[in-house]
Amino acid sequence: MDIGIRADGMTTSDFENFAIEIVKKKFKNNSLHGFKEGKDDGIDGIDDIASPSLVIQAKRWQVTKNHTTAVKLLKEEIDKIALTKEKYGWEADFNYVIITSMGLSPAGLKEIRDYADKIIPNAIPNDDYIIFSSTLTTLSQQKAYRDIFMNYGLLEKDITNVLRNARLKSIEAESRDYFSDFDAHYFVETRFLGEAYHILQREHILLIQGPAGIGKTTTCSMLGNLFLNNNENIFDIIVRKVEDINEVLTLYNGNYRDNEDRNLFVIFDDFLGRNKFDVGERVLQDIRKLYSASTNTNNLFICLNSRTQILQDARIVNFEFQKLIDENFIENRNFIIDLSRYSKIDRAYIFRKTFEKKLHSLGDIDKLELVGKYNNLIGKGLYSIGITFLDQ
Structure with missing residues (x-):
C-alpha cells in the first residue's frame, strides 16, 4: 500500500x-x-x-x-x-x-x-x-x-474487526431490548438471589429449578440485570434456546473469548422443554460443551432454568443426562438453586408482587375481578398456585 x-x-x-x-x-x-x-x-x-x-x-x-x-x-x-x-x-x-x-x-x-x-x-x-x-x-x-x-x-480497518464490532452492536441492542419491559419494582429479593449471584460469579454456570410460576425466568432476568449493571465490567445479555448452543459458542469464540473487556451472559429459559422433556441426544452433548466452555473461560456466564418435574423426568428417562447433572452440577459443586424452597413468607411476597404487576396492567372492571380472585386465593393460602393463576 x-x-x-x-x-x-x-x-x-x-x-x-x-x-x-x-x-x-x-x-x-x-x-x-x-x-x-x-x-x-x-x-x-x-x-x-x-x-x-x-x-x-x-x-x-x-x-x-x-x-x-x-x-x-x-x-x-x-x-x-x-x-x-x-x-x-x-x-x-x-x-x-x-x-x-x-x-x-x-x-x-x-x-x-x-x-x-x-x-x-x-x-x-x-x-x-x-x-x-x-x-x-x-x-x-x-x-x-x-x-x-x-x-x-x-x-x-480489518474486516474481521468491522464485522465483530457490528455483531457486538447487535448484541448490545438485544440486551437493551431484553430488559425493556423488566421492572425490578415487582421483583422480590430473597436469599436465593444472593446465592445465585455468587454461584454465577464463582462458577460461571447456574441451574435454577422450581415449579411453574415460581419465578425462574424472572430470577434469571434479575441476575442478568445485576451483571449488566456491574460497574466493573461490560456485560451483554442474551436469551437463547438450548438448540442454539452451538450458535452461542460460535458467537462467544468469535467475539468474546479473546476480548477481556466484554462478558457474555446467556439465559436458556426452560432449557429442557416448556411442558415436557423433549431434548434429544445431540442437544445433551451440546449442553456438555456449554458446561465445559463456561467453566474454562473467564467471561462466559450461563444461566439455565427448568421446571423441577421436567428436570426429574429427564434424569429418569435419560441416563446420560442424569450422569451429566449428577457429575457436573451436584457432585463436583452445587450449581443448582431450587426455588421450591421458598419460605411461606417469600411465596406470599412473590404472590403479592405478581398481583400488583398484573393489576397495574388492567382496566377498572378487570381490576375488580382480579382483586376478587386474589382475595379468594389468599384466603385459601394457595400462593404458588395463585402465582401461576394470576400470571395467565
Missing part, C-alpha cells in the same frame, strides 16, 4: 495532526503539540516553545510534485527554523523532524541532511528524523502505529 498516495489527500491540518501523533509515538515524546492554522514560523509541532527539544515540520504534498522543487522547499523550511531559533531565543540544541507525504530519493535525502548539518548542526542526527512516504508505509505495517493510521483513514 502506498501511504504517500493516500496521505496526499488529507487536509493540511489533518496531515499536521497526523504527523504530530506519529512523531509522539516514534520519539516517545507526549509533550508535542500543534497550533492553529496561520503563520507558524516554520513550526508545525513542538514540545516546549521556550526551550524545545523537538520541532516538527510537516509537508503534505501531491506525489506528483517535482522532487527537486520539494527538496528546495524543505531546505527553505530549514532556513526558516534557523531564523525562528534566533527570533525566539532558543539557546539549547534541539532535534528537527521533517515528515512529508511524498517520496524522497537517496540523493534528495542526503541533500537535506547535509544542508541541515550546515544550517542547524546536529538537529537531524540520522535518517530517522526525516519521515517520507516509504517510511510511512513501513510504519503503517507495525502494530504500534496501526491505530494512528486507521484513525486518519490511511488504513482500512
Whole structure:
C-alpha cells in the first residue's frame, strides 16, 4: 500500500495532526503539540516553545510534485527554523523532524541532511528524523502505529474487526431490548438471589429449578440485570434456546473469548422443554460443551432454568443426562438453586408482587375481578398456585 498516495489527500491540518501523533509515538515524546492554522514560523509541532527539544515540520504534498522543487522547499523550511531559533531565543540544541507525504530519493535525502548539518548542526542526527512516504508505509505495517493510521483513514480497518464490532452492536441492542419491559419494582429479593449471584460469579454456570410460576425466568432476568449493571465490567445479555448452543459458542469464540473487556451472559429459559422433556441426544452433548466452555473461560456466564418435574423426568428417562447433572452440577459443586424452597413468607411476597404487576396492567372492571380472585386465593393460602393463576 502506498501511504504517500493516500496521505496526499488529507487536509493540511489533518496531515499536521497526523504527523504530530506519529512523531509522539516514534520519539516517545507526549509533550508535542500543534497550533492553529496561520503563520507558524516554520513550526508545525513542538514540545516546549521556550526551550524545545523537538520541532516538527510537516509537508503534505501531491506525489506528483517535482522532487527537486520539494527538496528546495524543505531546505527553505530549514532556513526558516534557523531564523525562528534566533527570533525566539532558543539557546539549547534541539532535534528537527521533517515528515512529508511524498517520496524522497537517496540523493534528495542526503541533500537535506547535509544542508541541515550546515544550517542547524546536529538537529537531524540520522535518517530517522526525516519521515517520507516509504517510511510511512513501513510504519503503517507495525502494530504500534496501526491505530494512528486507521484513525486518519490511511488504513482500512480489518474486516474481521468491522464485522465483530457490528455483531457486538447487535448484541448490545438485544440486551437493551431484553430488559425493556423488566421492572425490578415487582421483583422480590430473597436469599436465593444472593446465592445465585455468587454461584454465577464463582462458577460461571447456574441451574435454577422450581415449579411453574415460581419465578425462574424472572430470577434469571434479575441476575442478568445485576451483571449488566456491574460497574466493573461490560456485560451483554442474551436469551437463547438450548438448540442454539452451538450458535452461542460460535458467537462467544468469535467475539468474546479473546476480548477481556466484554462478558457474555446467556439465559436458556426452560432449557429442557416448556411442558415436557423433549431434548434429544445431540442437544445433551451440546449442553456438555456449554458446561465445559463456561467453566474454562473467564467471561462466559450461563444461566439455565427448568421446571423441577421436567428436570426429574429427564434424569429418569435419560441416563446420560442424569450422569451429566449428577457429575457436573451436584457432585463436583452445587450449581443448582431450587426455588421450591421458598419460605411461606417469600411465596406470599412473590404472590403479592405478581398481583400488583398484573393489576397495574388492567382496566377498572378487570381490576375488580382480579382483586376478587386474589382475595379468594389468599384466603385459601394457595400462593404458588395463585402465582401461576394470576400470571395467565
